[in-house]
Amino acid sequence: IVAKFISCLTLYWPNGKSISCIGTVKGRISKIKKGTNGFGYDPIFIPSGYHKTFGELNPQEKIKIDHRSKAFSKISNLFIN
Numbered sequence: 001i002v003a004k005f006i007s008c009l010t011l012y013w014p015n016g017k018s019i020s021c022i023g024t025v026k027g028r029i030s031k032i033k034k035g036t037n038g039f040g041y042d043p044i045f046i047p048s049g050y051h052k053t054f055g056e057l058n059p060q061e062k063i064k065i066d067h068r069s070k071a072f073s074k075i076s077n078l079f080i081n
Contacts, residue, residue: 001029003045007067009075019078023070038062 003026010020026048033043035055043055047065054062063069 003027003029005041005045005067007071009068009071011075019075021071021074021078023067023072023074025065025067025070 005025005027007023008020009023010018012018027046027050028048030044030046030053033055034053035043035057037055037057037059041054042062043053045054046052047054050057050065054066
């Protein structure tokens with residue numbers, strides 16, 4: 001089963017200005033739960049290019065590719081320079 005997770009991160013300022021960034025990760029759903037890391041869907045989601053579920057990946061591996069990290073990286077890059 002093909003799947004995609006999306007995370008949207010938005011910052012709002014008191015003057016009404018806002019910026020949003022989206023992070024996505026594509027993958028597939030495993031038929032069985034594997035791994036004990038993470039929470040929620042982590043034991044059943046296998047990211048594209050991997051043979052392990054998010055639940056089997058160590059936190060350092062997962063954070064490099066997950067949708068939340070991608071959204072945070074995009075929005076934080078707007079504040080560099």
